[in-house]
Amino acid sequence: MPQTPINARPLQTSSVTASPKKGRKRLYLGITAVVGFSISLLAYWYTELLVGREQRAVTETMAYERQALLLSSINATTEVLDAVGALIDSSEKVEREEFKVFTYTVLQRHPEFWAIHWMPKVMHAERPNFERFLQSQGFSGHITELSSAKNTAIPSQNNALYYPVFYTEPMEKNHSIVGFDASSRSLNQKAMQATLEEGIPFASTAPFKLIQDSEGSASVVFFRPVFGPEHISQDTQQRKLRIQGFVGALVKPQVLLEQFAHSSGVALSVVDVTENTHRAVAKRNWESVEPDWLHHQIDFMTVGRKWRFEFAISPEELVNQGNIQSNRANIVLFTGLLVTLLILWIMRDLVKTHQRVERERDKAQTYLDTVETIIIALDVNGHINLINRKGCELLGYDEHEILHKQWFSEGFVEQARVLRGQYKDLMQGQTSLVRYTESVIRLKNGQLRLIAWHNALQYDVEGNILGTLSAGEDVTRQHALLLLERSRSQAMQAALNGYELNEVLTLIIKGIEAQDKGAMCSVLLLDGSGQHLHLAAAPSLPEAYNKAIDGVAIGEAVGSCGTAAYRKARVIVEDIQQHPYWANYKDLAISYGLASCWSEPILGKNGRVLGTFAIYHAKPSHPSAHDLELIESHAGFVSMLIEQYQAEARLLYIANTDELTNLPNRRQFMERLGVEFSRSNRYGTPLSLLMIDIDHFKKVNDQYGHAVGDDVLRLLAKTCLGLLRDTDIAGRLGGEEFAVVLPQTDQAQALQVAERMLQTLAALELELADQKILKFTVSIGVATFTEQDNSADALLSRADHCLYYAKQNGRNQVSIIEAELTG
Ligand SMILES: Nc1nc2c(ncn2[C@@H]2O[C@H](COP(=O)(O)OP(=O)(O)OP(=O)(O)O)[C@@H](O)[C@H]2O)c(=O)[nH]1
Structure with a gap:
């Protein structure tokens, strides 16, 4: 009648489970570490991603800001050009001095301007006049055109139209420019044509020799058409006819860029990408760009050309200017790793504590599993909370098959209803505990066992009954031996009292059958000839069957008993129907409901066969080791009795x-x-x-x-x-x-x-x-x-x-x- 504390856990064999548990805990720690580190790395990666996005966005914004500044500067340039153009538009004839005065202010205010030209249209027929006029102005040269291929001045012969540089400011060092035909360079010509076509200023990125610039930097020429006092026609042909000339401005983009790129962490580049020309126009700080710098490029159209503005910024500069925490990902990673380590440290501590507790519990479990006593604990409802190795072994169940099952209603005990009622009363405090009890339990294989229990009640800290804890011992064998002893001593007493041998044998058989329900025993004795078996006692076997086999001749394959007597050896026939020894007798056996027969020869002291002791069952049955032990013991006892009777008979015979x-x-x-x-x-x-x-x-x-x-x-x-x-x-x-x-x-x-x-x-x-x-x-x-x-x-x-x-x-x-x- 067994029971345990509710918090008691199922027992396991510690020697088997200790190692896997340890391994499992290590695995948990390992998994936690991997997960923790992975999450940290993921967070790092994700933060990096976000920071990267943010950096790119900031870079993009900064690039657009600077591109806007550049565009604004270009617009300012074209506005200045427009102002110069407007001056000439509104003048009958622009005097050199007037041009000089007007452009002086512009050149002073706009450092990006290196020169401003007035390039009037000259028809071929007017060329001589124009040249004379130039000479009258103190210029001795001729109108020239430049071969863009050879970059050398060659005399102009057949051009119907020229746009020679007439005035240019500042004049200093620009004497040689005056008279050059600007349209003789194909890029300039294209820009001029486009200007006429579109009616807006156009730029040319053809390299211009900047005499003023000792470094010979790249420059851009802006062209602005001049149509005279009439309004500009919308018609391209009309514009071409009315064109008076072009105002040209030689602009150094480098100067423009330097206006808004002072930091060493920022690099700028402007490339002319019109029709895939890819002509670098200006660069600022580009030689400092490192691989980790962030880039953004913007393509835009202005002054008739397509430009690529490229912006690069170092991460440090980005942090400085963009207010971005570039180490945010590192902080996240560091924090993640720190948290993981903290969790691992706490887990390790918990695991250690848990292991210590488990070791202590394992010790107890080992003890419980080591003892050859059945330990079983039931909760208040009679469910099995704990059962040790011995208990499982005896019942024939695996631990998981039996744990938490109802002890009194799952066929584990005989007289379950009565016992359950008693247990219920005990749990409700209506009866007191019986410390020593005996109960018959049913094993998985259907066998019954008598168990002697020592019981104890289990309480919680508040004194409430939690169940019972019972230690049991299998006393089936002792009990059987006791009963056997009793039955044998009764038989001996009967023999002493002069009972006939068959009467004594009947007593013995009844004692055996009382213990082994379902068994039907017989003792057959070999006659004086040693050839035939005669019934001595078989109180439970059908009388007709006894009669039928009485006097059977022993021999090979003569049922179980005939064969056992003949061979002087035990014969176990589990299934009479199938066994060849019973081929001639199976119908007889089956007709009397006999399915199995285990027969043990009864041998005298000198090895002589005295008869047979047999156990029949109504179902095919296999004897256990214990059964065989008992059969041998029964045959031995019967042999002793028979020999005693035979000795007495001999003495009597001799005496008479x-x-x-x-x-x-x-x-x-x-x-x-x-x-x-x-x-x-x-x-x-x-x-x-x-x-x-x-x-x-x-x-x-x-x-x-x-x-x-x-x-x-x-x-x-x-x-x-x-x-x-x-x-x-x-x-x-x-x-x-x-x-x-x-x-x-x-x-x-x-x-x-x-x-x-x-x-x-x-x-x-x-x-x-x-x-x-x-x-x-x-x-x-x-x-x-x-x-x-x-x-x-x-x-x-x-x-x-x-x-x-x-x-x-x-x-x-x-x-x-x-x-x-x-x-
Ligand atoms: N061989 C043998 N002789 C025995 C045995 N028992 C007794 N005798 C003999 O039997 C004889 C009996 O003889 P008596 O009693 O004189 O009788 P009898 O000679 O038979 O003469 P009547 O009986 O008068 O005819 C004795 O000589 C015994 O020794 C035995 O077991 N074996």
Whole structure:
């Protein structure tokens, strides 16, 4: 009646579970570490991603800001150009001095301007006039055109139209420029054409020799058409016809860029990408760009060309300008790793504590699993909370099959309903605990076991009953042995009290069958011939079956018992139907509901087969080791009993039998005569008695020797037995004197028997060693029971008197006359 604290955990064999548990904890720690580090790295990566995005966004913004500044500067440039153009537009004739004054202010205010030109349109026919005018102005050169391919000045011959540089400011160092045909360079020409086509200023990125710039930096030329005082026509052809010339501005983009790129961490680049030309126009700080700098490029159109503005910024500069925490990802990573380490540290501590607790518990579990006692704990509802190794082994279940099952309602115990009621009462405090109990439990294989329990109640800290904890011991064997001992001692007592062997064997069998429900036992004894088995005891086997097998001859494959006796070895037949030993008997066995038969030969001390001890079952059955042990023990005990009975019988035989003739001796004869006398006396049935004595036997002894005399005695006994019925009793009363009791025989019948005996004996011839023949005669006295005979002795005495008469009367005769005893 078992129970435990609710928080008790199922037991496990510590030796088996300790190692995996440890490994599992290490695994958990490992997984936590990997997950923690992975999350940290992911967070780092994600933060990096965000920071990267933010950096790119900031870079993009900064790039657009600077591009806007650049565009604004370019616009300012074109506005200045427009102002110069407007001056010329509104003038009849622009004087050199006027141009100089006007552009002076512009050049002062706009450092990006390196030069401003006025390039009037000159038709070929007007060329001489133009050249003269130039000379009048103090310029000695001619209008020239430049071969863009060779970059050399060649005389102009056939151009119908020229745009020579007429005025240029500042003039200093620009003398050689005056007179050059700006349109002679193809890029300039394209820009001029485009300007006329589109009606807006256009730029050319054709390299211009900047005489003013000692470094020879790249420059850009802006062209602005001048149409005179008339309004600009929307029509391209009209514009081309009305064109007066171009105002050109030589601009150094480098200067523009430097206006908004002061930091060393920022690099700028402007490339002319019109029609994939990719002509670098200006660069600022570009040589400092490192691989980790962030870039953003913007393509835009202005002044008739496509530009690529590229912005690069170092991460440090980005942090400085963009207010970005570039180490945010590092902080996240560091924090993540720190948290992971903290968790691992805490977990390791927890695991250590847990392991310590588990070790302590494992110790207890090991102890419980080591002991050869069943330990079982039930909760208040009778559910199994704990069961140790021994308990599982005995019941035949794995721990997981039995844990948390209801002890009283899952077929584990016999008389479950009663026990459950008692347990309920105990849990409700209505009864007190019985410390020692015994109960029969049912194993998984269906076998029953008697368990002796020592029970204890379990309480929680507040004193409430939690259940029971019970330690049990399998006492089935002890109990069985006790019962066996009892049954054997009863059998021994019965034997001492003179019970017949079969009665004693029946007692033994009933004792065995009481313990082994379903078993039907038999003891068969081998007869004197050693060839046949006869029923000695089989109280539970069908009588008809017992009769059928009684007297069965032993031999190979003669059922279980016939074979066991023949082989002197145990024969286990689990299924009679299938077994070849039972081929000839299976129908008989099945008809009486017998399905299995285990037979053990009963062997005497000298190894002689005495019989068989057999156990039958109604279902095919396999004996356990314990069953076989018991069978052997039963056969041994039965063997001892049989031998005892046989020894007693032998002693009795010896005590009652004449050794020479094997006939009952005087004592035995008188006993049996007494029995027959009583029967006749009680029932009034006739009874006669013959007294036989060999005539002159002394002479036989004397003449042929004592041995021949013995032969005569044996021959007489044998011959007499041959003449008698089974119910007649012959005995040797002593010397050469024999007697025969003839039950149910009157005087006349007795005389007949006596006469026949007399004549038969007289006719016998005993062949002696020297081929002599010995013949002998007997005298017989016959007495028949009468009412005067008040005892067997009286009858015997009368027969003896008759014999005496026969002797007296000449011997070799039968006498019924009682002679006077004269001494
Ligand atoms: N061989 C042998 N002789 C026995 C045995 N018992 C008794 N005798 C002999 O039987 C003889 C009996 O002789 P008696 O009693 O004188 O009688 P008898 O010689 O038979 O003469 P009647 O009886 O008068 O005819 C004795 O010689 C005994 O020794 C025995 O067991 N074996």
